[in-house]
Amino acid sequence: MSKIPLQFRHNGRDVAIFVDGGTNLLVALRELIGDMTPKFGCGQGGCGTCSVLIDGELHLSCLTLAETVGGRSIETLDGMKQGPNLHPLQRAFADHFAAQCGYCTPGMLMAAKALLDRNPSPSRDEVVEAISGNICRCTGYEPIINAILAAAGGRVSA
Amino acid sequence: MAVTVKTYASVSEAAGALSSDRSARYLGGGTLVMRALNEGDVAIATVIRAQDQALTRIDASGPRVTLGAGVTFARVLAERDLAFLHAPARSIGGPAVRNMGTVGGNLFAPSPYGDFTVALLALDATVAVAGGFGSRDIPIEEFLQARDRQAGTLVLSVSCTRPASSEAFRYRKIARIKPKGGSVVTLAAHLPISGGRIAGARIALGSMAPTQIRARAAERALEGRSLDATTIAAAASAAAEGTSPSDNALGSAWYRREIVGVYLRRLLSGQE
Numbered sequence: 001m002s003k004i005p006l007q008f009r010h011n012g013r014d015v016a017i018f019v020d021g022g023t024n025l026l027v028a029l030r031e032l033i034g035d036m037t038p039k040f041g042c043g044q045g046g047c048g049t050c051s052v053l054i055d056g057e058l059h060l061s062c063l064t065l066a067e068t069v070g071g072r073s074i075e076t077l078d079g080m081k082q083g084p085n086l087h088p089l090q091r092a093f094a095d096h097f098a099a100q101c102g103y104c105t106p107g108m109l110m111a112a113k114a115l116l117d118r119n120p121s122p123s124r125d126e127v128v129e130a131i132s133g134n135i136c137r138c139t140g141y142e143p144i145i146n147a148i149l150a151a152a153g154g155r156v157s158a
Numbered sequence: 159m160a161v162t163v164k165t166y167a168s169v170s171e172a173a174g175a176l177s178s179d180r181s182a183r184y185l186g187g188g189t190l191v192m193r194a195l196n197e198g199d200v201a202i203a204t205v206i207r208a209q210d211q212a213l214t215r216i217d218a219s220g221p222r223v224t225l226g227a228g229v230t231f232a233r234v235l236a237e238r239d240l241a242f243l244h245a246p247a248r249s250i251g252g253p254a255v256r257n258m259g260t261v262g263g264n265l266f267a268p269s270p271y272g273d274f275t276v277a278l279l280a281l282d283a284t285v286a287v288a289g290g291f292g293s294r295d296i297p298i299e300e301f302l303q304a305r306d307r308q309a310g311t312l313v314l315s316v317s318c319t320r321p322a323s324s325e326a327f328r329y330r331k332i333a334r335i336k337p338k339g340g341s342v343v344t345l346a347a348h349l350p351i352s353g354g355r356i357a358g359a360r361i362a363l364g365s366m367a368p369t370q371i372r373a374r375a376a377e378r379a380l381e382g383r384s385l386d387a388t389t390i391a392a393a394a395s396a397a398a399e400g401t402s403p404s405d406n407a408l409g410s411a412w413y414r415r416e417i418v419g420v421y422l423r424r425l426l427s428g429q430e
Contacts, residue, residue: 021162022163022205024192024195043193043196043197045189045193045251045255048252048254058257059257060188060254062192063189063258064192064258065185065188065192065207068188111252111253111254114253133252
């Protein structure tokens with residue numbers, strides 16, 4: 001079966017790859033582009049650790065057919081840091097012990113970024129809602145919620 | 159195994175391709191078909207897509223509301239004229255699933271999913287489908303009863319009449335995980351009032367049978383009566399009649415039968 005050519009923007013950089021029919025975006029990002037930040041968790045849309053932004057909108061990369069993102073802009077955790085500095089959300093996650101085993105963290109950060117990009121000062125309930133599709137089995141969510149609120153409020157160490 | 163993806167510009171071409179290939183599935187938001195592919199479903203050899211703008215159209219200006227099959231729950235939530243559908247749309251998934259999942263795909267979501275369809279069933283929605291022989295409208299209940307045989311039909315849109323007031327249409331999803339999780343029981347009630355009495359009661363239930371179903375015994379208990387405590391009690395005690403829930407990790411069949419009447423009573427009494 002022939003491969004399908006695919007071009008899109010990956011964290012601000014144009015990329016071109018060849019995918020098999022039916023390949024999901026997560027596999028394309030990890031295995032063909034080498035961006036290992038989005039994780040494979042459930043493959044069913046239940047855990048959220050594969051979350052990426054497509055044209056600024058939060059999507060599950062494992063449930064996205066790769067060839068539907070041609071010409072679109074994909075943001076992953078790999079593109080979040082700002083030069084040598086962590087993104088304020090990443091800094092806040094570190095400060096508030098919001099990452100324990102770390103497996104949910106890429107999805108949590110993308111869900112948090114999707115929220116803060118359109119709502120810079122969310123309420124606690126809005127934060128809870130924003131990460132409701134992301135499962136964390138370590139932290140009990142409270143440190144994650146606090147980290148996102150701290151990043152939104154600018155209360156993050158330099 | 160790699161599958162063949164076929165993308166069409168129009169729904170009629172996509173519908174023709176879908177109806178002529180038994181191993182083909184239509185890809186909407188991906189939350190069902192991509193999940194099946196990720197799980198290695200070898201029954202799917204072809205994935206069909208359509209980039210027809212008709213599929214993403216919302217017509218919500220008048221008393222009759224039409225949602226294209228490809229309209230996502232996030233778009234339903236962004237539409238002020240669709241306020242009566244915000245509770246069911248918000249009860250689905252997290253933000254990512256709501257950015258992807260579609261109104262049309264929800265019609266095919268197996269229990270314990272398909273919450274939006276519960277609301278549409280209580281609203282007596284009509285499903286517009288395109289098969290190999292042109293398009294037609296099917297009452298949603300009829301569509302759901304034959305859902306197992308609908309893989310070859312392409313859903314174009316769903317339509318329903320806007321409820322007369324926010325009191326007339328009520329929705330509640332019972333989930334163990336807060337704020338989100340699969341449904342233990344999902345309930346929707348449409349209670350049009352005419353001269354102080356209920357005329358055309360519709361009670362729809364999710365996770366109480368293999369597909370979303372109407373609670374006809376409860377509807378009979380409500381029909382022609384005023385919504386008082388006696389009527390509500392009668393409807394609640396009839397809620398489980400005719401249901402056939404299954405056991406799953408979220409709840410047992412026994413538990414679902416026990417609680418469905420309790421939650422119907424609360425929904426009808428306006429309790430949280």
